[in-house]
Amino acid sequence: YETKPIAKALEEYPDLPKVAYVYQLQSQGLLHDTYVYGVDVKRIIPTILFPTEVMDGAIVSGNCVSACDKNTTYVHLNNPVIERLYARHGKDINFVGAIITNENVTLADKERSSDFTAKLxxxxxxxxxxxxxxxxxxxxxxxxxxCKKLEQKGIKTVLLTDEYAGRDGASQSLADADPKADAVVTAGNANEVVVLPPMKKIIGKVDVAGIIAGGSQKSLREDGSLEIELQAITGSTSEIGFTLMSAATY
Incomplete structure (x- = not known):
């Protein structure tokens, strides 16, 4: 894999659309943290990275979000979005790089980061x-x-996320929405209930399934099986596509 300096990258395939990856990194704090070259992402403003830097370990996970959403360091190292964009580079797109940004909790932080992302x-x-x-x-x-600020600048966007649409799939999937977000790929409904069969060997304590996100006091069945939401399974609805699962609306 190779990413050239931006000036050269923009000139390389003049007839192909110039595409980049906007990579939101968890930074809400209280163990919802990510590090870039050792720096807490809460402290950065959006910046440009060579995608190969991600492959080389520039991004390290330090968070314990709901298990289904968690991007481990291994997942960052093997980000399938980056790999797919490289695979299409020079064929139907010109993949020019990545913009990393954070997910801070205050409105002022969100406005600043999204403004800066759109500017980049x-x-x-x-x-x-x-x-x-x-x-x-x-x-x-x-x-x-x-999404909205890039679209306002004439930059087409595709969003990759998961959904929390309730166990019946009938609730609003995201906490926010906008008409400009009209191209969305979903990695599945984290509230979907699955039954995991009993295991002969268990590492750790199985009773924690009753208190973790996605579990309940009724999760552990008498036969040793678990009835839980996908939310409780690490990476099950990976929002960078490190999964084979999706969901569709008909």
């Missing part, structure tokens, strides 16, 4: 962007802000 996207001359988030609820606002 415009500076890079982008025509399209893939935007991913980590977590749900509060970070949905960052996702929609980034």
């Amino acid at each position: 996207a415009e500076y890079m001359g982008l025509e399209g962007a893939i935007i991913t988030e980590e977590g749900f609820g509060n970070p949905d606002t960052d996702l929609i802000m980034n």
